[in-house]
Amino acid sequence: MTLYQIILLTALGIFFLKQLVSIKKTSGKNFFRTYVWLILTFAGATVIADPRLTAVLAQKFGIGRGTDIVVYTVIGWLFYKMYRADQQISKQQEQLNKLVSRMALKDTNEQK
Amino acid sequence: MKLALVVIPAYNEDSQIEPLLGQIKEITDIDIVVVNDGSTDKTLEVCKNLNVKCLSHLINLGYGAAVRTGFAYAKKHPNYKYIVTMDGDGQHTVDQLKLLLEECKKNQLDLIVGRRVRKEQMPISRKAINALADLFFWALSGKYFVDTQSGLKAIRLNSLYDLELNSVDYELCTEILLKYSKKKCKIGWVDIEALYSEYSLNKPVKQRVINALSMVINLLKIST
Known part of the structure; x- marks a missing residue:
């Protein structure tokens, strides 16, 4: 090794x-x-x-070189993580909107 | 029941909003609610001085979020027939508001939009962005409307209750139109002049190309 x-x-x-x-x-x-x-x-x-195992695995998936399968997998994983992060940001943005909006409406009720 | 509630989203508009609020207040049968979207200037004080109802966001969220807060307020106060959205930077006038409501009443519409057809004052970049937005709207809905980005709108309050809106920024204009056209509601248009003062032209408006792209992405998310 x-x-x-x-x-x-x-x-x-x-x-x-x-x-x-x-x-x-x-x-x-x-x-x-x-x-x-x-x-x-x-x-x-x-x-x-x-590392030779990657070549065997790559051949099974029809990809030429062993290193390529690692690169493709990492790219796929990164895309998935980006998608998840985007979803999470959108969700949190929506929760923040609701919170700020409710507080604004609550303030008006209290002013009455 | 009063005729309309005017929702004015405002972010740092203290120098422009005062004359507009004064003019709208003179119209009977109409109430105003300003949504102060985290302004750091005296927008809130101006509203208080004029005795105008003001809902304040603690932080700046964006045009769409401010309008949605105004809609939420309207839904809790169902004593209005129409909800009108108007920009607070002096781009829309009281005459245009009156025209919008007249047309809405006359034709029993669910939604009416002030279509900026006379665009002599509009900068070329904004013309281009608006034209692209109209094309994009056509691609999403199959219907071609002129000026889908207009902020001057009147909506029948009853039609707003089952409408779920998700936009945070300027894409809200398109989202409203998209959802109303899908619901097969009665939509109308009035032609108005696009008014751009020195103030509104110099304002750091987010309508830049990069924001137009993010609008497209957000609309794709909403419509799928």
Whole structure:
């Protein structure tokens, strides 16, 4: 195993532990999220430990090179995250609108 | 029952709103509500001095959000036949308001829009944005209207109750038209002159190209 692989695996391990702490803080014992992160970390660790696996996987999906499948997956994931972030911002904007509007209307009622 | 409630969304309009409010107050059968959209100037004080009802947003949300607050107020006070939206920067006049209400009463309309057809004073950039907005409206609804972005509108209050609006900014004008045309409501138009004072031309209006793009995206979200 090269030094580069050891650094990446260590970073992945630290990232996974950080996610576990974050899940515990925000949602208590959320097994689903824990398993999702466990699977993702395991998949990442496998690919880092044996990069040739990406080529096998890429061939199964009809993509030429192993690195391409990683790039495509990351792009897809980023798009999904952007979509989710946009939805969340819209939702919060709407809640803020309702709050500010209700406060304005409440002030008028109190003025009566 | 009174004829109309005029909703005026205002953001830092203290220098322009006073004469407008004074003129509208002279018309009997009409009430005014100003939605002060987080102004940092004396808009609120001007309203208080003129004894005009003012709803204040704690922060600046945008044109659409301010109009929606005005609509929410109107729904809680159903003693009006029509709700009129008017800009607070002096772009619309009391004569135009009277004309709008006359046409609305005469033709028993659900919605009437003041169509800015005489655009000598309108800057080219705004003409272009408005033309694109009209085209976009046509693409979404299949109907072509001139000046879908006009802020001067009268709406029959009864038709507003089952209308859910989501726009926060200027796209609200298009959203109202879109939803009324889908509901197959009776929509009418009156031709008005586009008035642009030095003040309104120099105002840092958000109607820039980048905002036009965000309007398009928001409208796509709303209509899908």
